[in-house]
Amino acid sequence: MGNSSDSIFVTRPNLPPLEKLYPYLEKIWETKILTNNGPFHNIFEQKLAKFLGVNHINLFCNGTLALVIGLQALRITGNVITTPFSFPATTHALKWNNISPVFCDIEEESLNIDPNKIETLITSETSAVMPVHVYGHPCDTERIQEIADKYGLKVIYDAAHVFGVKMKGRNLLLEGDISILSFHGTKLFTTFEGGALISKNEAFKKRIDFLKNFGFLDEITITSPGINGKMNELQSAVGILSLEIVDEEIANRKKISETYFELLKKIKGVKLFNHFKGYDYNYAYLPILINKGQSAEARDQVYNILKKQNIFARRYFYPLISNMLPYQGLRSASRENLPVANRVADRILCLPLYGSLSVKNVHRICELIKSILQ
Ligand SMILES: Cc1ncc(COP(=O)(O)O)c(C=O)c1O
Structure with a gap:
């Protein structure tokens, strides 16, 4: 074995120049604002929305929690049809919501869920389809939406791999009901750990903001059992700078x-x-x-x-x-x-x-x- 500097790993994070991060660190140390929708969080959220061409986005501490909370906010229950060819977080997010996964086979060419095999798996218990754009290759979103509309199902895209993929004439991240991204250290675009959820309207975004912050409505009011899914100021600063190099x-x-x-x-x-x-x-x-x-x-x-x-x-x-x-x-x-x-x-x-x-x-x-x- 050589030492790790000789090693070639499957990926290497693309990090912004360290000297560009120092002013952000100085600001954090000066203001002492570390998390809870701080200024860098809000700037990153806005810049990211613009970069991705979307209007409603929530930042997360990781992609898995974005999935878990997204499923909950959509009130998905029963069974969800999904792909077995993904990272375990896709299916685990269902289990964390007491939802039963139903596995559907994949296509040879795209390695994504095979839309031709979805319908036979639908039962009265099915509430949604959760496909993954595996490796960043887009699913057949048109066909999947047709099936979802026919049976009244929601569609949740695990879009953890698609950062920077550009479709001709439409935005892949606006397909289905929601899409989630991951900014894990192994991803093309990284904030060390991190993620985002893209939705279609402001009311839903607000609901997610509330769920990812313990369910706080205001300083003293909690109306539902939320969780901690927040992205912190350090992650956000790295995110702002990483947008410049992706x-x-x-x-x-x-x-x-x-x-x-x-x-x-x-x-x-x-x-x-x-x-x-x-x-x-x-x-x-x-x-x-x-x-x-x-x-x-x-x-x-x-x-x-x-x-x-x-x-x-x-x-x-x-x-x-x-x-x-x-x-x-x-x-x-x-x-x-x-x-x-x-x-x-x-x-x-x-x-x-x-x-x-x-x-x-x-x-x-x-x-x-x-x-x-x-
Ligand atoms: C397809 C897929 N879904 C979900 C996740 C989970 O994202 P995170 O590691 O940001 O929680 C990952 C990767 O880590 C992934 O590759």
């Missing part, structure tokens, strides 16, 4: 991704996801499928050999959420219900991708993959 990060990642695509497309057994129809991608991830053999063996071999070279690719999202202990007993979690998702989870690998990754290292990674698969 476009450049996307441009850099695009170049690196294109080198990957050129090299990987020549390797037999590697499937790429590089057809961005109708949108500008944010290059948040570089997922590939290792299509060799019938099991996860070839993928794990690539993963382990890279790891021995201190190259830490990640098997996002393996195992499937439906195969994790808290969920594997559910009827919809069976492998027969989820053939595509199970096949993909055994073959998926996310390769290192970040703006400062060198072209030399991309060549090295691709050469290693080639030598393993040949």
Whole structure:
């Protein structure tokens, strides 16, 4: 093992220059305002709304709480149809609201929930659909909305990966009833930990503001059992500065991704996801499928050999959420219900991708993959 400075991780946070943060820190130390809708929180909220082209947004201490509170504010109960191919927080947010997840299989091409398989899972208990724009590739939002309208269901988008994705002629974050973002340290846009919830009207935004602050209506009145979901002033300051550098990060990642695509497309057994129809991608991830053999063996071999070279690719999202202990007993979690998702989870690998990754290292990674698969 080399030391960690030689290591190549799946991502590296894109941080603003430290000297730009100092004046913000000085202000925080001077005013002693640390949290509770402080000035930086309010500036970040406004700037972020403008950047994302939305009118109603709430900041959060993380994306998971944005999901948990969003579901609660929409008063979702019963069953929610969702994808097993995601980070566990997606399904956990349902469980934290006493909602039962119903897993729906995914599409081969987008790796998102398969709209053609949603309808057969709907029962009188179903209250919503919760899709994920996996890796930042947009779901078929039109088709999902058609189904939701037909059955009177709400739609909650886990949009944790879509920061900076631009659709032609519409805003992906305004699809469905709400969308949530994550600004976790592994994300393209980060505030260390953090998240946001995008909704459609001011009354809903106000309700979220109230729920994420313990349910305080005013200094002495609490009308419902809220929780603490607030983003603090340090996170907000980092957010304000990070907005200035995210476009450049996307441009850099695009170049690196294109080198990957050129090299990987020549390797037999590697499937790429590089057809961005109708949108500008944010290059948040570089997922590939290792299509060799019938099991996860070839993928794990690539993963382990890279790891021995201190190259830490990640098997996002393996195992499937439906195969994790808290969920594997559910009827919809069976492998027969989820053939595509199970096949993909055994073959998926996310390769290192970040703006400062060198072209030399991309060549090295691709050469290693080639030598393993040949
Ligand atoms: C798809 C997805 N949903 C939800 C989350 C949870 O976000 P957070 O870590 O900000 O709580 C993440 C990532 O962390 C994610 O990748």
